[in-house]
Structures are given as C-alpha cells and as structure tokens.
Amino acid sequence: MSLLVKTAGTVLFLFIIFLCVKSHVYANESSASFSAIVTDSLNGKAASGATVVLPELEKSFSSDENGLVVIAGLTAVPSYMIVTADGYASQRVSLTNVTLSAPFLVKLVQTTSTDTSSVASVADTSTDRSVFDTSASASFQNSEEPVKPVVSESRQISGLVVDQKTGLPLPDAVVSVAALKEAVITDSVGKFSIHIPAEAPCSMTVVKSDYERLTVPSDSLDSGEVKIVLTQIPISKLKDMVVHAERVKQLIKTSNKIGQIKMSPEIVSKLPGAGQDDLFRALQFLPGVSGSNETSAALFVRGGTPDQNLVLLDQVPIYYVDHFYGFFSTFNPHAIGDVTLHRGGFGARWGGRLSSVVDLVSSGMNASDTGGIKASIGSGLLSSDAYLQIPLNMNKTGTLMFAARRAMTDITKTDLFSSIFNRMHGNDTLYSEGSTGHQTYWELNPDSSYSIFPTMRGYRLVYQPKYYFWDLNGLAAFRLGTRGRLSTTFFASRDYQDNSLDTSFSEKAIRAIWLVDMIRNIKYFSRYDTAISVVNVKSKNPLIWGNLCAGQEWEQQWSDAFKSRLSLSYSQFLGTKTEDYYRRDSISVRYSDTKAPFDTTVGLRSGMNSRNKIVDFSGKLDNSFRLSDRNMLNMGIEVSWKSVVYDRDTVPDPGSDPGTTWGERFVSVITSTRPVHTRDTGVSCAFYAEDEMTFGDKAGMTPGVRYYYFQHSAAHAVDPRLSLWYSLLPGLKIKGACGIYTQEIHRAEEEDISGGSKFVWLLSNKNRPLEKSNQVLAGLSLETAHLLIDAEGYVKRLNGLLTISERVRSYIFEEKQPFDPHQFAIFEGTGFVRGVDLLIQIKNARFSLFNRSATYDGWMAYTLSKSENTYPVFNDGKPFPARNDHTHEFKIVNSLEWKVASWSSIDLGAVWMYSTGAPYTAPVEFFTLNQFSGPDNRTYVHVSDKNAYRLPEYHRLDISTAWKINIGKHFQSSLTLGLFNAYNRKNILERTYTVTTVNTYNYEFGYYDYNIIPDYCRKTVITKKDRKAMDVLPNAAFKVTAVF
Amino acid sequence: MKMTTVKTGIGGMLLCAAAMLSCNTGTEPAGYDKDAIIIQASLTAGQPVTYVYLLHLAKLYVDTVVKARWNGWPTDPNYDPNNGRDSSDTITLTRDSIIEDAEVTISTGDTSYTLDYVGYGMYSDTIRKLVVTAGKTYRLDVHYNGMHAWAQTTVPFPEGGLSINRDTLYTLKDGEVKMKYYDFSGPDIPDDGIPDSLQSLFVTFSKPRKAFYYNYYSFYNNTYSGLNYWISNAKYYSTDSMKVISSSYWTKKSVFESCPVVLSLAQPARYKLLIYTITPDFYDLLEKMVDTTYQDQWSEPPTNINNGLGFFTSMSPDSIFFDVVEMDNGIEIPDKTGK
Structure with missing residues (x-):
C-alpha cells in the first residue's frame, strides 16, 4: 500500500511539473520570450507608452507605466528590435549579443531641436560587474551604425567619470558627442576614450542613470585626460526609479556554471x-x-556535511556558523551584501572542501553601490541590531561598514526565547518560568509517587540558565586610485551560556527531611528519630562558542588584461564547555534517646572540560590574465597554517576545588568520560590554474587543476576540475562538471545514542586520512524572462570520512590493535551520494491585486537523493544511510510584494517544506551476562544496524508579513510578523535512548539500599526520548532604516 | 507573465505538496534485527561440567513492557507538567530469552559428551562423567534453531602452595560506632581514623608467574545484618566480597601484589580467600565488564564465541581460610565466627 501511495505520489508530482511547464508554454505560446525596460537615458525615468516593434516577426508590444515591455509568444528570437516613444528618437537594438534571461534596459535619448541623433545602450542587468569582470564593458552595443564625419585630423579625449559625492568612478556612463553622432561608454573603472575632430567645436554630453545629465562645453575639452564629475539625482526624485530597479532583481539566479546559485540578500x-x-x-x-534540520543553520549540501562547505566572508574562511544552538546562523543579514552558493563542481580556485562554497561579500564591499549614509536599527523578540554604512570621500574614497547584533535574552527572556531555548537545549532539567536573569530555585516535584513514604517528596532542581549571543561585523574598503581596492574585514561572534548553579547562596536552598542512611544504620532504626539532609550544589557550566576573524584584501588591476588579488586572513573558532559539578550533603541524625547526635558531611564531585579550537592563518594570491575576450586564465597560490586542538578532561581543576572552601572531610570524584587530548598543526600549500574559455555565446569550458601539499599529513594531492556548458537554444542550456576535491579538516561525528551525537573538529595527520571526493554533475536549464527550470544530477564518491564511536571500541581490542585511552575510538569510512535537484522558479510575475500592483516571486525545489556511508565497524561493512540522508525533500517558496500605496508596501512570504525523516539507530535486542558468579548481572543491549530506522517525515509551513512604510525622504520603517511552523506540526528532530538500572525492591519491601538489592529486583529500563522540533512560534521585529 | 501561469504554478506546487505528504517514510523497530546464541559457560578444574547457560537475544518491544514516562521520573503518563516538552517512553526488560531445546556437546581430544538440560537455560553433565582437568583443551558446540555456535578453552593451572603468615585478625570492641581493625602485619593501629590501606587485603606472591587472577572472599558468621538477616533465620551465612581481577603479566616488581580485595574486615567471622587462575581472554572480558571507562552503555563485551555472543572459559581455583576475632579488653569473644 505504501509503495502504491509513493508511486502515485511520484506520478502526480511529475504530472504537476508537466502541467506547470505546459501551462507556461501555453501562456506564452512559444518558448521564446524576454522583457525589456525602456527608460530615459538622461534621467533614468521609465518611458511609458514606448512601443517595441519586431519587424522580422511582425509583432509589436507596448510598455506599461513602469516602462516594462514583456515580449512573449515568439516563435523565434529576432535579431533586432525597434523601440519608439514620443519625444524620443527611435532606436534599433541588436539582440544578437544580449542575454535575454533577465530584463535588460533600453535607454532612449530625447529628441531635441538641435540634435536628432540617438544613442541607445543595452545593459544586461544580470551581469556581475566586479573588478575581476571586465566583460561588462563589452556588453555595450551601439545599436545604430554611427555616421562618422570624414575629418582630416582628430584628437583623442580620454577621461574619467566619477561620482561628485563619493569620488568613486562610474562605469556604464554614456559619453556622447552629439555633433558627431559618436558615443562611448565608460569601462568598469569609469574610464573612456573618444576621438573628436581637431578643430571642430564639439560639446560632450555625459549621461548615466540616477545622475544629472552633464554637458561639457567644447572649450573645456583639451587633448589628454578629462575628469568629469556627475551629481546624483536626489532620492526623492529617484523614488519611482528605485522601485523600478528593485523589481527587476531576482531573488535567486542560476548561472552558466553548474551548481551555482546567486541569492539576493533581499x-x-x-x-x-x-x-x-x-x-x-x-x-x-x-x-x-x-532545510529540515532545526538544530543547525549550517548547510547540508547534496549529501555533504557542514564541514565540507567552504564558507568565505570576504575571502576569510568561517568554520562554524551556528548561533543559538543552530536555530539561526551567525551572520547578520544586514552585513552581507552578496551571496553566491556553489553546490558542487566548483572551480580550481577554491579548495580544501568537498561539497560547496558559500561566498559571502560584506555590505559596502562593492563601493559603487554606495549612495549615501545608510543606517538602520531593529529589534525583535530575540535580539536587537544596528547597521551603519558610511561612504568616505577624502583623498581616498571608500566605504566603512559596521553591524552589530546582540541578544537581550540574559536581560529579558521572552516567551519566544524560552520556547526555542528549551527545545534547542533538549535538557530535561531546564525549565522556564518566564522570569529574568540567572536564577536558581527548587521546585517540589508534583509527582508524589516518586517517594515511597507519604511524608516525603522528591525534589526537582529547576534553574534558569543565562544565555546571550552577539556578533560584530566591520568593513573598511578603500579605492586605490582607479584600479585598486584595499579592504579590511572584521568579524566576531560569540554564544555564551552559563548553567552555573550555586545553591549555597540561594535563599531557596532545599531543606528537606530525608530518611537516608536508614538501612545503613539499621541496627539503630528503632531509635531513629529524624535525619535531616541539606543538599547544596555548586556547579560551573559555562558553554561558549564563537568565531574571531579578520581579513585583508588588496585587489589591483595592473592593466586591462592583468589583475591580482592578495588576501590575508585569520580565522579562529573556539568552543569550550565546562562541567564542574559539586554536591555537598550534610546529614544530621537525631535520636530520641541519649545516643549522641550523628553529623556528617560528604561531597560528590564530577566534571568534564572540553575545548575544541581551530586557528587558521591563510594567505592567498589570485591572478587573472585576460588572454583574449573569450579566454581568461586564473592562477594562484594559497598557503595556510592551521592548528586544531581538542581537549576533553575529566579531572577537575584542583585550584577551583569547592571542597576546599566548604571544608569537606571527604570528596568523591567521579569520572565517567574518557579524557582525550589531540593537537594537530601544520602548513598546507596549494597552487591552482584554470582557464575560463567561451566559444561565442554558445558554449563555455573551464578546465583547471589544483595541487596541494599538506605538511601535517605529509601528503600531496592533485585535483583536476572541469566545468562546461552549451546553449542548445536561446535560454536552454546543458551544463556539466566533474572533478576531484580534497579536504584536510574533519568535523567527525562522535556517536552518542543516549545524548545525541556530538561533533568534533579534527585535522588530518599521518594517522587520519584526507577526505577526498570524486564528483560528476550534469544539468539542464531552461530560462525565460519569468520562468526558470533547472535540473541537475550528481554523483559523489567520498573517502576518508571519520566517525567516533565508543560502543564499537571493543572491536579494536579484539583485533589487538594498539589502544591509546587518550585517543578517540575513531574509524575511517567512505560515502556514496547520488541525487537530482529540480528547481522551477517564477520570476517577477506582475499583476494587479485590488487595483494595486503586485509582484510575485517563488520557486519549487525538489531533491531526490541517496547518501550512504560505509564503515567496516558498522553493519558488517555494508552501506547504511548517512545521518543527513533525506530521500525526498520538497520546498515551496512564495514571496509577494504588494504596493498598497506610493509610500507603503506589504511583503507576504510563505514557505512550505517536506522532508523524509532522518535515519537513526535504535536498540533492538538485549541479553544478560551474569559475570560468572559475579555480584550482579549486566544487561547488554544489542543495537540495530547503523541508521536502520527513520523518523517520521518532517514538514512545516512558515508565513510572514512585513509592512514597510516610507517616512519622508530618508526613512523607512518595517514591521514584520511571522509564524514559524504555522500549523503546529509535531516534528521530531532526533531520537535517543538511555539505559538505566532501576531497583524495584523499594516498591515491594518499602525501602531500598543499593548494597543489598538482590539481582531479581533490578530491572533495566530503556528510555526512548524524542527531541521535538519547534511548535508554532510567533515572532515579530521592527526596524527603521535611514538613507541620507 | 500571465496570471494563468502564476495560478497554475502555485496550484501545481500545492498539489505536489499534497503528493509528498502522502508518503509516510517513518519506520520504527518492532522486533528482531537478527538472532544469536549467547553462551555463558565456564569449566572449573577438578569439577564436572555444571555451568553452561544458554540464551538467545531477547526482542525489545516484544518481550518487554513499554510505559510512558516523563523526564526520567515515573509518573502519570497523562500528566505532563511542562506543556509537551520532550516526551519519552520506557521499555522495561522483563525476562531473558533462555534456550531450552539446544543440542549441547563438550569434547576434549577424541571424547565428546552431550550435556543435559536441567532447567532455566542451564545445561549440565548430570552424571558427572567428565571431570575437568587443568592443561586440557575443551570445545563446546551448541546447535539451536538452525544456528551453530562454538568455542574452546584451555584450562589454566592453579596457583598452588598458598599460605598465610598469620591466620587470625582481631578487632577492638570500642563502642558501637567506631571499629578498628588489625591487619596481618601487626598491632600498631592509630587511635583516630581508619587508614584506607587497612580496609583492603592484598594478596602477594613472592615468585609470580605470568598469570591472570580472579580473587574474592567468602565469609561466614551469624551476625551479618544484611538482606539475609531479614529474609532468613539461618544461623550462619555465607556472603561473598566484591570480585577483583589482577594480572601479573605487566608487573615489574619482584613481589607481585594483586589489586586490593576491598572488604571491610569488620565482622568477626571465618573468611575464605579464593584465588582463581583464569584465562587471559576471560580476564579481558571481566576487565571490560567492570571498568566503565572502557565503554559506553551501548558497547557489548568481547566474545570468544564463534557465530554467537557470550563467553566460554575455564579456571583453576585455590583457597585458604583465616579468622577475624572480636576482642574485648584483650579477651577473645567466642562463638562469633563460623568456625
């Protein structure tokens, strides 16, 4: 039946996809469509009422009030189009070299009485423009053949166009000499060069979107360098255009390279x-x-684990991304300006990771984005944040950016915090009463059955831990002339939890009457009157984790064909956990006769300190050589020094022995966890070379190779890489990649069936292998102006995976392998991942909603995958599902922007996701050994095959609404309300089991003592615990943004 | 983009969601993963084969009781004071799964004997036709339900020649709370406190050989106030101390000193010290069963059973007696021991 349902579901799913695609094709009558935005070249305003004529197809289209023209229903892509509008010169726009996957701009030049010539520019808004990408300047197409006057002599005017306020160079400004019908466009660093007649009086006009038009008189044009300063149009005048610009942005974009997705931070x-x-x-x-792991914001990409992701913030590697037990990430979204995710098949310029690259760029890093001072402050139910971006305009130009965020949860505990904390912490002893601060108190256990005596009650410890987090981002980016950039990035984050407990200072310390020692003093039982036990507990339980990172980048364009980038970085991750528990029992026994009182005090101490630390100093030099317009050679070197330490010690620090303070006569130290000390350091070097080649607009190929040497492993590695794409039809591409990937750092799972598995960072060494991955990816994408269908398949083989499992350590003894008690029971295994990802995206669908314009963006993502691991010590060496294996994962993402007024808009968001349940290991059988006439029996639980079972499927719906209001010219406020897990699905995140031995003798005989309990009164109890995911969770945030 | 596309797209997504929800992928353990024979058998030199105990794996969730619990506290399953926080179930193991109808044979050299089932999973040489001899190798074969498990062991030689340099210990009668103890070495006992070393008894060997030992005391008296006191009216009781294991393999001392046998010599009684010489693999097993730092609660002990679990071992015992006598003002108080 289940198979039938799954089969039917799969068929229905494929049918729906077919319908969706079919519907789109039907709606457009053809697969060829694109859109353009017609604007005034001088002021950038939309040219409403413009008409686009396609003479080859005998079709025409009109623009809406925003200048948008949707050209759809075409049987073929024309080679050119004519754009006309009242008051503007008609333009003939070539379409042969224009990327039609995204809306592009057509700038019309107004007709004047003296100038009827025209300049039309087509700018591909989807093109990335960075210092390393000069292809942007090549996208300019002068649509009409300019009529060049015949002149005997000419002079060359070269110049630089800059922003009046920031001094930054302005690319893509149109510099025209009307009299000659000649126009050029500035390059990526704001430079241009144009020839004009030597003697002719020619004025020059410089036009750029968002800037005031500037005419340079003829007498100001001398041969040589000219500096032209443009003034930005005030925001109030640009309002319409700003909205217009936002609407053409895509929330996510794929690229020619397989696996690559660019996401807008919006x-x-x-x-x-x-x-x-x-x-x-x-x-x-x-x-x-x-997306179904609520306990970690880290990314599990295509069967990979978070440690296999190279997370770069301005080229600084970040090792740990979780805040708040992983409920969200450590990156302040306001501080991030650009995100690119490579889900596999990435090029040779990146290395050291197997699964993915997350390339984050700080806000303000791209100085050309800087308009004015931007500032925002916001506050939600968990944290408050502030953001400030300041453009610099001194002798050097650049940008300063600061962002800070801090949780106020140690000051004010909201219900939202308490809900999340209790779920994420997963500790039964935690209990929230909504009070503030770090408090400790005891609570009467309402369960009276715990005690066998009617007058006794068990007492349960209840306390409120202290918790907060913070993060800081800083950026200082400076322009070095017109061809260089120097930037410094700083990033720090910290999570701090303190479960420390000290009842000796609590006013509510327990004072209970216990009949302890009753059996031990059984001969005096008849004279036993009262026994008073006062329990005091001191414990230190700080838990701290976070990153401390800094980076320096220097980019320099030495010539039009040669650029370099030097990056230096320091990255540190530190996670420490201290558990120092001390309990003192003061027992006072009083007798009703003349027997002397009995007083004693005993102490019990246990502890565990652990520390996992990564230090990474890295230096990287990237060079790009433009060999031709279609060939870019990238070469570089990377050197890093890494130190990874893991210490776990069960011996408490003698200097902090509370027993000394309390003057105990007897302290029993309990250690139950194996101490471990590992420290690995070493230098690794890498060289890479890759050649980015394109063959017209039809195909591209990037072969590359990366060579490593790892000092700590005394090993070499050579990783060849290849990616390629081919355009079958306009908008239809096939893509592929293959390569070998090497990783030197591990985040090994330390299996714990009882408490949930933990993870430990370890560095490869001569005994720990490097992780290797062989990958093959292939994909197909179909993209039109409003629809993207992208499907990618992948196969990955992994070697050198590590896991830690104490429960199978005994196998080591069996095999007579050397045993070091201070080392992990660590095992090496392999992995095999294969899957298919499907993305269907609707982009910028505009329509009218209650007579107001609305824009819809959304996508459906489906992943069918299988991720298996193989370890000789598990399952007799047979493959088993990896911990992060989810066969099906399905997501529906919806975003609607509804402009309810000229000064206000409402964003509605809804995301639904479904995932196959995570695999888990369960106890299935048991047996008892009695130690051959020993004092007691011991029950051994036989554990199932590794990850043999699956949790119930995971699904949830999240919804949100954001009401944005523009206040005056400079301020915008937004109020966001949301519901996480809106229909309160009871998802299960993790299933664990514990084994305890309980005495039932007390129930039968009215007392108990461990020393005299016969075996038949002991029962082994296995407790199954489900760690539940979050229930429905309302949240709210308010934010004010200012732009000057 | 027409509204038709948007509506169809969103509608398609919702239908896909419904299709995904129709797939139920969660699975839970419900019974056997795989069965196995568990053998617990030991041979003692000079004695017949009496201890062969057979089990097979018991199924959780089937041979067990499942109760709802909360927070580790036995409580009303319908009562959850913390508003739906982590719930849990408990599975209480109720009984072992003994094997009653196995075919069990023990053999040495060319001789083979079939053991009889005597109940409670025990198999024995009921007619005592086989007496275990030190130095011989024995093989145990178990056939059950299509499974065949087997193992073999070579019986070690006993230590031999045990002696004790003083056969009586004295306790001082000094009130009812404090007790002081003598050890073998002499009367110099401090008045205050009880040195830890005096609570332990060390067994020493002047010329140790490379061997593994398993030591414990049995003591006999009529005053012990433990559980037996409550449930029986017997005059004399035998109670065993904690078992300890020790090895002379790795000592570099000329005089081997075992691990201390922890025993409060408080009770005036006749004590019997037993020293078993055991096999190295059995020592390894006991070490792992006793020492919790070697394992977590899910680790299973090593086994020398082929196609099964458990252990088949052998040992050779030696023993010696001594008495602890209570003194009152230098006068021995009689009739407090089992002698």
Whole structure:
C-alpha cells in the first residue's frame, strides 16, 4: 500500500511539473520570450507608452507605466528590435549579443531641436560587474551604425567619470558627442576614450542613470585626460526609479556554471524567518540544500556535511556558523551584501572542501553601490541590531561598514526565547518560568509517587540558565586610485551560556527531611528519630562558542588584461564547555534517646572540560590574465597554517576545588568520560590554474587543476576540475562538471545514542586520512524572462570520512590493535551520494491585486537523493544511510510584494517544506551476562544496524508579513510578523535512548539500599526520548532604516 | 507573465505538496534485527561440567513492557507538567530469552559428551562423567534453531602452595560506632581514623608467574545484618566480597601484589580467600565488564564465541581460610565466627 501511495505520489508530482511547464508554454505560446525596460537615458525615468516593434516577426508590444515591455509568444528570437516613444528618437537594438534571461534596459535619448541623433545602450542587468569582470564593458552595443564625419585630423579625449559625492568612478556612463553622432561608454573603472575632430567645436554630453545629465562645453575639452564629475539625482526624485530597479532583481539566479546559485540578500527580509531573519536559513530553501534540520543553520549540501562547505566572508574562511544552538546562523543579514552558493563542481580556485562554497561579500564591499549614509536599527523578540554604512570621500574614497547584533535574552527572556531555548537545549532539567536573569530555585516535584513514604517528596532542581549571543561585523574598503581596492574585514561572534548553579547562596536552598542512611544504620532504626539532609550544589557550566576573524584584501588591476588579488586572513573558532559539578550533603541524625547526635558531611564531585579550537592563518594570491575576450586564465597560490586542538578532561581543576572552601572531610570524584587530548598543526600549500574559455555565446569550458601539499599529513594531492556548458537554444542550456576535491579538516561525528551525537573538529595527520571526493554533475536549464527550470544530477564518491564511536571500541581490542585511552575510538569510512535537484522558479510575475500592483516571486525545489556511508565497524561493512540522508525533500517558496500605496508596501512570504525523516539507530535486542558468579548481572543491549530506522517525515509551513512604510525622504520603517511552523506540526528532530538500572525492591519491601538489592529486583529500563522540533512560534521585529 | 501561469504554478506546487505528504517514510523497530546464541559457560578444574547457560537475544518491544514516562521520573503518563516538552517512553526488560531445546556437546581430544538440560537455560553433565582437568583443551558446540555456535578453552593451572603468615585478625570492641581493625602485619593501629590501606587485603606472591587472577572472599558468621538477616533465620551465612581481577603479566616488581580485595574486615567471622587462575581472554572480558571507562552503555563485551555472543572459559581455583576475632579488653569473644 505504501509503495502504491509513493508511486502515485511520484506520478502526480511529475504530472504537476508537466502541467506547470505546459501551462507556461501555453501562456506564452512559444518558448521564446524576454522583457525589456525602456527608460530615459538622461534621467533614468521609465518611458511609458514606448512601443517595441519586431519587424522580422511582425509583432509589436507596448510598455506599461513602469516602462516594462514583456515580449512573449515568439516563435523565434529576432535579431533586432525597434523601440519608439514620443519625444524620443527611435532606436534599433541588436539582440544578437544580449542575454535575454533577465530584463535588460533600453535607454532612449530625447529628441531635441538641435540634435536628432540617438544613442541607445543595452545593459544586461544580470551581469556581475566586479573588478575581476571586465566583460561588462563589452556588453555595450551601439545599436545604430554611427555616421562618422570624414575629418582630416582628430584628437583623442580620454577621461574619467566619477561620482561628485563619493569620488568613486562610474562605469556604464554614456559619453556622447552629439555633433558627431559618436558615443562611448565608460569601462568598469569609469574610464573612456573618444576621438573628436581637431578643430571642430564639439560639446560632450555625459549621461548615466540616477545622475544629472552633464554637458561639457567644447572649450573645456583639451587633448589628454578629462575628469568629469556627475551629481546624483536626489532620492526623492529617484523614488519611482528605485522601485523600478528593485523589481527587476531576482531573488535567486542560476548561472552558466553548474551548481551555482546567486541569492539576493533581499530574500531574507521577504521570506519568513525562524524568529530572526537569517541568510543561511534562506539558503536552506534552495534545491540541494537540506532545510529540515532545526538544530543547525549550517548547510547540508547534496549529501555533504557542514564541514565540507567552504564558507568565505570576504575571502576569510568561517568554520562554524551556528548561533543559538543552530536555530539561526551567525551572520547578520544586514552585513552581507552578496551571496553566491556553489553546490558542487566548483572551480580550481577554491579548495580544501568537498561539497560547496558559500561566498559571502560584506555590505559596502562593492563601493559603487554606495549612495549615501545608510543606517538602520531593529529589534525583535530575540535580539536587537544596528547597521551603519558610511561612504568616505577624502583623498581616498571608500566605504566603512559596521553591524552589530546582540541578544537581550540574559536581560529579558521572552516567551519566544524560552520556547526555542528549551527545545534547542533538549535538557530535561531546564525549565522556564518566564522570569529574568540567572536564577536558581527548587521546585517540589508534583509527582508524589516518586517517594515511597507519604511524608516525603522528591525534589526537582529547576534553574534558569543565562544565555546571550552577539556578533560584530566591520568593513573598511578603500579605492586605490582607479584600479585598486584595499579592504579590511572584521568579524566576531560569540554564544555564551552559563548553567552555573550555586545553591549555597540561594535563599531557596532545599531543606528537606530525608530518611537516608536508614538501612545503613539499621541496627539503630528503632531509635531513629529524624535525619535531616541539606543538599547544596555548586556547579560551573559555562558553554561558549564563537568565531574571531579578520581579513585583508588588496585587489589591483595592473592593466586591462592583468589583475591580482592578495588576501590575508585569520580565522579562529573556539568552543569550550565546562562541567564542574559539586554536591555537598550534610546529614544530621537525631535520636530520641541519649545516643549522641550523628553529623556528617560528604561531597560528590564530577566534571568534564572540553575545548575544541581551530586557528587558521591563510594567505592567498589570485591572478587573472585576460588572454583574449573569450579566454581568461586564473592562477594562484594559497598557503595556510592551521592548528586544531581538542581537549576533553575529566579531572577537575584542583585550584577551583569547592571542597576546599566548604571544608569537606571527604570528596568523591567521579569520572565517567574518557579524557582525550589531540593537537594537530601544520602548513598546507596549494597552487591552482584554470582557464575560463567561451566559444561565442554558445558554449563555455573551464578546465583547471589544483595541487596541494599538506605538511601535517605529509601528503600531496592533485585535483583536476572541469566545468562546461552549451546553449542548445536561446535560454536552454546543458551544463556539466566533474572533478576531484580534497579536504584536510574533519568535523567527525562522535556517536552518542543516549545524548545525541556530538561533533568534533579534527585535522588530518599521518594517522587520519584526507577526505577526498570524486564528483560528476550534469544539468539542464531552461530560462525565460519569468520562468526558470533547472535540473541537475550528481554523483559523489567520498573517502576518508571519520566517525567516533565508543560502543564499537571493543572491536579494536579484539583485533589487538594498539589502544591509546587518550585517543578517540575513531574509524575511517567512505560515502556514496547520488541525487537530482529540480528547481522551477517564477520570476517577477506582475499583476494587479485590488487595483494595486503586485509582484510575485517563488520557486519549487525538489531533491531526490541517496547518501550512504560505509564503515567496516558498522553493519558488517555494508552501506547504511548517512545521518543527513533525506530521500525526498520538497520546498515551496512564495514571496509577494504588494504596493498598497506610493509610500507603503506589504511583503507576504510563505514557505512550505517536506522532508523524509532522518535515519537513526535504535536498540533492538538485549541479553544478560551474569559475570560468572559475579555480584550482579549486566544487561547488554544489542543495537540495530547503523541508521536502520527513520523518523517520521518532517514538514512545516512558515508565513510572514512585513509592512514597510516610507517616512519622508530618508526613512523607512518595517514591521514584520511571522509564524514559524504555522500549523503546529509535531516534528521530531532526533531520537535517543538511555539505559538505566532501576531497583524495584523499594516498591515491594518499602525501602531500598543499593548494597543489598538482590539481582531479581533490578530491572533495566530503556528510555526512548524524542527531541521535538519547534511548535508554532510567533515572532515579530521592527526596524527603521535611514538613507541620507 | 500571465496570471494563468502564476495560478497554475502555485496550484501545481500545492498539489505536489499534497503528493509528498502522502508518503509516510517513518519506520520504527518492532522486533528482531537478527538472532544469536549467547553462551555463558565456564569449566572449573577438578569439577564436572555444571555451568553452561544458554540464551538467545531477547526482542525489545516484544518481550518487554513499554510505559510512558516523563523526564526520567515515573509518573502519570497523562500528566505532563511542562506543556509537551520532550516526551519519552520506557521499555522495561522483563525476562531473558533462555534456550531450552539446544543440542549441547563438550569434547576434549577424541571424547565428546552431550550435556543435559536441567532447567532455566542451564545445561549440565548430570552424571558427572567428565571431570575437568587443568592443561586440557575443551570445545563446546551448541546447535539451536538452525544456528551453530562454538568455542574452546584451555584450562589454566592453579596457583598452588598458598599460605598465610598469620591466620587470625582481631578487632577492638570500642563502642558501637567506631571499629578498628588489625591487619596481618601487626598491632600498631592509630587511635583516630581508619587508614584506607587497612580496609583492603592484598594478596602477594613472592615468585609470580605470568598469570591472570580472579580473587574474592567468602565469609561466614551469624551476625551479618544484611538482606539475609531479614529474609532468613539461618544461623550462619555465607556472603561473598566484591570480585577483583589482577594480572601479573605487566608487573615489574619482584613481589607481585594483586589489586586490593576491598572488604571491610569488620565482622568477626571465618573468611575464605579464593584465588582463581583464569584465562587471559576471560580476564579481558571481566576487565571490560567492570571498568566503565572502557565503554559506553551501548558497547557489548568481547566474545570468544564463534557465530554467537557470550563467553566460554575455564579456571583453576585455590583457597585458604583465616579468622577475624572480636576482642574485648584483650579477651577473645567466642562463638562469633563460623568456625
């Protein structure tokens, strides 16, 4: 029956996809469509009423009030189009070299009485323009053949166009000499060069969107360098255009390279968040990225684990991305300006990771984005944040950016915090009463059955831990002339939890009457009057984790064909956990006769300190050589020094022995966890070379190779890489990649069936292998102006995976392998991952909603995958599902922007996701050994095959609404309300089991003592515990943004 | 983009969601993963084969009782004071799954004997036709339900020649709370406190050989106030101390000193010290069963059974007696021991 349902579901799913695609094709009558935005070249305003004529197809289309023209229903893509509008010169726009996958701009030049010539420019808004990408300047197409006057002599005018306020160079400004019908466009660093007649009096006009038009008189044009300063049009005048510009942005974009998705940070504010806007949670909505793990904001990409992701913030590697027990990530979304995710098949310029690259760029890093001072402050139910971006305009130009965020949960505990904390912590002893601060008190256990005596009650410890987190982002980016950039990035984050407990200072310390020692003093039982036990507990339980990172980048364009980037970085991750528990029992026994009182005090101490630390100093030099317009050679070197330490010690620090303070006469130290000390350091070097080649607009290929040497492993590695794409039809591409990937750092799972598995960072060494992965990816994408269908398949083989399992350590003894008690029971295994990702995206669908314009963006992502691991010590060496294996994962992401007024808009977001339940290991059988006439029996529980079972499927719906109001010219406020898990699905995140031995003798005989309990009164109890996911969770946030 | 496309797209997504929800992928354990024979058998030199105990794996969720619990506290399953926080179930193991109809044979050299089932999973040489001899190798074969498990062991030689340099210990009668103890070495006992070393008894060997030992005391008296006191009216009781294991394999001392046999020599009684010489693999097993730092609660002990679990071992015992006598003002108080 189940198979039938699954089969039917799969068929229905494929049918729906077919319908969706079919519907789109039907709606457009053809697969060829694109859109354009017609604007005034001088002021950038939309040219409403413009008409686009396609003479070859005998079709015409009109623009809407925003200048948008949707050209659809074409049987073929024409080679050119004519754009006309009243008051503007008609333009003939070539379409042969224009990327039609995204809306492009057509700028019309107004007709004047003296000038009837025209300049039309086509700018592909989807093109990335960075210092490393000069192809942007090549996208300019002068649509009409300019009529060049015949002149005997000419002079060359070269110049630089800059922003009046920031001094930054302005690319893509149109510099025209009307009299000659000659126009050029500035390059990526604002430079231009144009020839004019030597003697002719020619004025020059410089036009750029968002800037005032500037005419340079003829007498100001001398041969040589000219500096032209443009003034930006005030925001109030640009309002319409700003809105217009936002609408053509895509929330996510794929590229020619397989596996690559570029995400707009705007997505964070448009989609529902888990109590907090979060970039990585938004990334989890993408296909191929698992989104069902509420305990970690880290990315599980195509069967990979978070440690296999190279997370770069301005080229600084970040090792740990979780805040708040993983409920959201450590990155402040306001501080991130650009995100690119490579889900596999990435090029040779990146290395050291197997699964993915997350390339984050700080806000303000791209200085050309800087308009004025931007500032925002916001507050939600979990944290408050502030953001400030300041453009610099001194001798050097650049940008300063600061962002800070801090949880106020140690000051004010909201219900939202308490709900999340209790779920994420997963500790039964935690209990929230909504009070504030770090409090400790005892609570009467309402369960009277715990005690066998009617007058006794068990007491349960209840306390409120202290918890907060913070993060800081800083950026200082400076322009070095017109061809260089120097930037410094700083990033720090910290999570701090303190479960420390000290009842000796509590006013509510327990004072209970216990009949302890009754049996031990059984001969005096008849004279036993009262026994008073006062329990005091001191414990230190700080738990701290976070990152401390800094980076320096220097980019320099030495010539039009040669650029370099030097990056230096320091990255540190530190996670520490201290458990120092001390309990003192003061027992006072009083007798009713003349027997002397009995007083004693005993102490019990246990502890465990652990520390996992990564230090990474890295230096990287990237060079790009443009060999031709269609060939870019990238070469570089990377050197890093890494130190990874893991210490776990069960011996408490003698200097902090509370027994000394309390003057105990007897302290029993309990240690139950194996101490471990590992420290690995070493230098690794890598060289890479890759050649980015394109063959017209039809195909591209990037072969590359990366060579490593790892000092700590004394090993070499050579990773060949290849990616390619081919355009079958306009908008239809096939893509592929293959390669070998090597990783030197591990985050090994330390299996714990009882408490939930933990993870430990370890560095490869001569005894720990490097992780290797062989990958093959292939894909197909179909993209039109409003629809993207992208399907990718992948196969990955992994070697050198590590896991830690104490329960199978005994196998080591059996095999007579050397045993070091201070080392992990660590095992090496392999992995095999295969899957298919499907993305169907609707982009910028505009329509009228209650007579107001609305824009819809959304996508459906489906992943079918299988991820298996093989370890010789598990399952007799047979493959088993990996911990992060989810066969099906399905996501529906919806975003609607509804402009309810000229000064206000409402964003509605809804995300639904479904995932196959995670695998888990369960006890299935048991047996008892009696130690051959020993004092007691011992029951051994036989555990199932590794990850043999699955949790129930995971699904939830998140919804949010954001009401944005523009206040005056400079301020915007937004109020966001959201519901996480809106229909309160009872998802299960993790299933664990504990084994305890309980004495039932007390129930039968009225007392108990461990020393005299016969075996038949002991029963082994296995407790199954389900760690539930979050229930329905309302959240709210308010934010004010200012732009000057 | 027409509204038709948007509506169809969203509608398609919702239908896909419904299709996904129709797939129920969760699975839970419900019974056997795979069965196995568990053998617990030991041979003692000079004695017949009396201890072969057979089990097979018991199924959780089937041979067990499942109760709802909350927070580790036995409580009303319908009562959850913390508003739906982590719930849990408990599975209480109720009984072992003994094997009653196995075919069990023990063989040495060319001789083979079939053991009889005597109840409670025990198989024995009921007619005592086989007496275990030190130095011989024995093989045990178990056939049950299509499974065949087997193992073999070589019986070690006993230590031999045990002696004790003083056969009586004295306790001082000094009130009812404090007790002081003598050890073998002499009367110099401090008045205050009880040195830890005096609570332990060390067994020493002047010329140790490479061997593994398993030591414990049995003591006999009529004053013990433990459980037996409550449930029986017997005059004399035998109670065993904690078992300890020790090895002379790794000592570099000329005089081997075992692990201390922890025993409060408070009770005036006749004590019997037993020293078993055991096999190295059995020592390994006991070490792992006793020492919790070697394992977590899910680890299973090593086994020397082929196609099964458990252990088949052998040992050779030696023993010696001594008495602890209570003194009152230098006068021995009689009739407090089992002698």
